[in-house]
Amino acid sequence: MNLRTTATARPETPRPLEVEGVTVRFAGLTALDDVSFTVAPGSVHAVIGPNGAGKSTCFNVLSGLYRPVSGTVRYGEHLLTGLAPHRIAALGVARTFQNIVTTEGTVGDNLMLGRHALTRAGFVSSALHLPHAVREQRAHLARAREIAGIVGLERHFDQPVALLSYGDRKRVEMARALCLEPRVLLLDEPVAGMNTTERTAAVEVIRTVREQLGLSIVLVEHDMGLVMRLADEVTVLDFGRRIAHGTPDEVRQDPEVLRAYLGTGADTPGKEAA
Numbered sequence: 001m002n003l004r005t006t007a008t009a010r011p012e013t014p015r016p017l018e019v020e021g022v023t024v025r026f027a028g029l030t031a032l033d034d035v036s037f038t039v040a041p042g043s044v045h046a047v048i049g050p051n052g053a054g055k056s057t058c059f060n061v062l063s064g065l066y067r068p069v070s071g072t073v074r075y076g077e078h079l080l081t082g083l084a085p086h087r088i089a090a091l092g093v094a095r096t097f098q099n100i101v102t103t104e105g106t107v108g109d110n111l112m113l114g115r116h117a118l119t120r121a122g123f124v125s126s127a128l129h130l131p132h133a134v135r136e137q138r139a140h141l142a143r144a145r146e147i148a149g150i151v152g153l154e155r156h157f158d159q160p161v162a163l164l165s166y167g168d169r170k171r172v173e174m175a176r177a178l179c180l181e182p183r184v185l186l187l188d189e190p191v192a193g194m195n196t197t198e199r200t201a202a203v204e205v206i207r208t209v210r211e212q213l214g215l216s217i218v219l220v221e222h223d224m225g226l227v228m229r230l231a232d233e234v235t236v237l238d239f240g241r242r243i244a245h246g247t248p249d250e251v252r253q254d255p256e257v258l259r260a261y262l263g264t265g266a267d268t269p270g271k272e273a274a
């Protein structure tokens with residue numbers, strides 16, 4: 001089955017996500033300094049750098065939590081800078097939230113909360129079980145099951161989230177963001193806190209998501225093994241500046257990158273950590 005032909009899915013191919021000249025300051029500290037890069041449609045683009053390099057700040061600019069003092073973020077023809085996070089998500093650029101998944105309900109309940117933003121039938125029609133609302137609800141449930149299948153959660157769909165392992169809860173987080181039908185998925189340290197087995201599984205999930213949904217993925221990550229195995233392109237930040245950009249092989253050999261990492265004693269981009 002073509003997973004993107006379902007009535008409730010968003011069928012467009014992703015457009016470029018263009019970050020241009022973005023500068024962010026916090027009380028005199030320049031956390032991002034004139035940073036530019038483009039996420040090519042359908043690619044996995046990693047943003048890496050030593051501690052304090054500006055990765056999280058960059059992520060927060062992309063998702064709309066931080067507003068830069070100068071520079072722009074564009075998704076296709078849409079200017080994202082200055083828009084609220086929910087407006088950015090509605091335009092097709094969605095992020096995962098670490099604490100948004102509730103342990104109260106089942107996996108399906110969580111994913112259906114994610115579908116809520118796409119629901120057209122009003123509260124009253126849904127509450128009265130009017131036929132069009134019931135049809136729409138069924139279509140959303142079917143799509144939520146498809147998405148659960150893509151991230152490997154199908155057999156857990158009706159189980160309470162509280163009973164899942166940490167790795168599976170992280171999948172619920174990703175699936176919930178995917179329920180918004182984004183064309184660009186922003187992942188902030190997707191394997192943080194995972195053990196080796198969970199990390200290996202997470203790499204496969206991210207690959208499958210990209211292949212089956214054809215979306216672009218922006219990855220902010222400390223785990224160099226994951227970045228080197230998954231990314232098509234890597235942007236390297238240090239002290240808020242972009243110091244390198246290229247394929248994983250290009251950046252791992254870049255003298256500026258080696259200097260930045262060796263200077264901090266952090267895990268270098270040459271190491272396969274996971």
Ligand SMILES: Nc1ncnc2c1ncn2[C@@H]1O[C@H](COP(=O)(O)OP(=O)(O)OP(=O)(O)O)[C@@H](O)[C@H]1O
Pocket residue numbers: 026029030031049050051052053054055056057058
């Ligand atoms: N809300 C804030 N207020 C003040 N300074 C901040 C804020 N957020 C980040 N900073 C500072 O901006 C710089 C970049 O921080 P950021 O968290 O973006 O780096 P990072 O690369 O994500 O670091 P890490 O790998 O340690 O998470 C750091 O010097 C940090 O202390």
